[in-house]
Amino acid sequence: MHSTPLTIPFNHYRFHFETEHPVRLPVFPGSAWRGAFGHALKKTVCVVRNTPCAQCLLKNACAYSVVFETPPPPGSEKMRKYNAAPHPFVLRFPQQDAIDTSYALDIILFGHAERYFPYIVHALQKAGLDGIGGHRQRFELHHIDYLDAMEGEQTLYREGELQPRPPASMPKIPDPPESITISLETPLRIKQEGKNLTPDYFNFGKFFANLLRRQSMLSYFHTDTPLETDFAGLTKQASATHCTETKLQWHDWTRYSSRQQTEMNMGGLLGRFSLEMQDNEAFWPYLWLGQWTHAGKASSMGLGAYRIIPTSLPGEEKSTKWSSID
Helix, strand or coil: CCCECCCCCEEEEEEEEECCCCCCCCCCCHHHHHHHHHHHHHHHHCCCCCCCHHHCCCCCCCHHHHHHHCCCCCCCCCCCCCCCCCCCEEEECCCCCCCCCEEEEEEEEEHHHHHHHHHHHHHHHHHHHHCECCCCECCEEEEEEEEECCCEEEEEEECCEECCCCCCECCCCCCCCCEEEEEEEEEECCEECCEECCHHHCCHHHHHHHHHHHHHHHHHHHCCCCCECCHHHHHHHHHCCCCCEEEEEEECCEEEECCCCEEEECCEEEEEEEEECCCCHHHHHHHHHHHHHCCCCCHHHCCCCEEEEEEECCHHHCCCCCCCCC
16 A cells, blocks of 8 residues: 655744742643633634634634644545544643742644744743633743754744744654653543543553554644555554553543533543564554654643653664653
């Protein structure tokens, strides 16, 4: 069959904020930031007030609609029965000291979403000043860094000046190690037949099928190079692949949905699982890129983040940076 390689270009940015008091946000603050970000972005760009996005003539060109509502475009061959495709961004929250008054937030933009970056800067700046979370804590944007997977950080924004930035790109995928451990950093939510995937029913096949589908949809809707590969063959091989060790637990937490006016259960899997890569090299590009795309549901607010720990490295790759998570 005809195939195209996995190519999802992206840019990874780190927004540095200052706040007057120690940070008072939930352990997983993605819901609070995502809600404030979406509200600020809509106020920034919407020129057709009081019209639902689905009925708006601008829905396929508007920064808010594309980034937050993400309707499948006319003529789409995929997800035609769905109201929204995967959003072209994820939020991330580097580990930081709770008593510090400096605060960092990462955003990863996939493919065509990069064109909306100036709007996103303005919206996140406004969201921070309007206040985040139940305490409406204010965050003032100080500067923005561009994070390169191999070359480190480059400051792109300071004191209102936005510097030229690199085009979105796909980093070179390193050679696979002999074995890996995947560490789930934020709750992984995968639904199977309408039910949450729990530790007792977790296996590599279910994890990989979800990851492959997400990356396929991101490449289809947000890049010029939709992924074409042997999906059936990969998922069949994954379903027959066993983890060498699995240490997972279910983590419960809730968030308040202002749109639905109710508390929502957002629990998911935390922990780690290990995999031998011999004879499983076909999975490697997807697993490695998944450190930026995340997996599972609610990934845009930061859930489903994981990092790869190489438990047995090829000798020549000792200096490679393997993880997207600091």
